Amino acid sequence: MNALSNEEVRLRARGAEVVVRPGSGCRLASLRVDGVELLRQGAEYGSFVMAPWCGRTAAGRFRSGGEMYQLPVDETGHAIHGLVRDVPWRTARADERSAAFVRELGDPWPWSGTVNQLVELAEDGGSLTLTLGVETFGDSFPAQVGWHPWFRRNLGLGGEDARLEFDPAWREERDEHHIPTGRRVEPGSGPWDDAFGVPDGLSATLTWPGELELKVASRAEWVVVYDEQDAAVCVEPQSGPPNGLNSHTRLVTPISPLELSTTWSWRRHEPSA
Template identity: 75%
Template sequence: MRLRAGDAEVTIDPRNGCRLSSLRIGGTEVLRQGERYGSFVMVPWCGRTRQGRFLNGGERYQLPVTAGEHAIHGTVRDVPWRMVRGDERTAAFYRDLTDPWPWSGRVTQVVELAEDGSGLTLTLGVETVEDSFPAQAGWHPWFLRNLGRGGGDVELDFSPAWQEERGADHLPTGRRVEPRPGPWDDCFGMPDGVDVTLTWPGELELRVTSRAEWAVVYDEQPEAVCVEPQTGPPNGLNTHPRLVTPIDPLEVSTTWSWRRPDAGPEGSLA
């Protein structure tokens, strides 16, 4: 599924987790390609859940362990979704929550390009069919470190209120600390909403915003950096559970807006 507006083009793969497989701005790819690529959805939890275990009320549940000793990134990132509507610049999809998630529910994602092609908004919804359950929602984009046009590597600019101290198991210890310099595989608190700017000097500025209050920043790989808006920190099913009820679904959106300081006469990056 391909959406177009202005000089922007986004490609969505509903067969593979409703992943954004490509984002091209002025003809230049912004998302990493290859084995770890694009931008995928994290639902019904984000990042790692310690040993795949969490509590809901007095009941303990076990998720499949998929990353070392932990469960990681939810259950919908590599399974087929269904498209329910689409046009030139918007599309909507859903995926039912089933085993191994202990409850029945539904996840929706709406992808919308701005009319002038200057931005992209992603909106997630998590609903329960019957029983209430804790959940998280977010996105894991792989932004290219370098756009491959001879320019410099991307620079990150953000001002979090705190950094979640990371333990040896890569999970927050529960202690909040002053933000530390990278490299990062860390979660940051932004109580006024996520706001991170990625700048490829002289080529492109892309701003990631969301009303979500946490973002994981990961820049330990040479090819890409990740800025991940999410509704709770890693292991949040245990530490910051957000209950999804029949009358109170979980809803969150993120907007990526961009500007090109040196756009050429035909809209390509100059």
């Protein structure tokens, strides 16, 4: 049984182990399968939560209910990846295979509410399910949720780099600030730092030939793929596209929270005879 901790929560099942650091944005710091690390290591990597928006909100501004709101911007001049990835969360409960975490929303977000993340390893150690929720107990507000995992491009076992397969319906054309223009274009070929529409839900496969296969599945209708770095491939299920607070409004109300899940499943490749 895991002790509740503000520093590190470890989940284990068969040959799989997950490390969550609630004090660092409820980030998944590690995902190991039979001793093989799948996530890029480092304080800003692993896999982090994006909420209450995903990607960039243009100039940090969005309109809701006739009011214009201003979010803090970074050096790009835009508000990026939400407000919860670098702040401490509270561990609500944890056992050997699952844990639940909570973070309150407030200033500089204009409304009060909570973000919740449930992390669950399957009993057979063959998959991990992450579930995000955003709730309000007062005024309704727009929101998005998503994950930004940094999967290692090479597992360091002497094999080839990862190959990504997915079949989006379209790619969002973006401007020089990486903000979607509203025009849908053919997916094209990578490398990418782009948002894609997957209206039937996300199904993506990362294959490290001869070593391991990992599937990322979600009912999310949007995914961002970022594979411009040599060290990692990011496959990011999202409830809406970048700048979605302006273009694809989803209201969180007291009777209609926002909830999204993703399941990562894997299998090791047997060595050739």
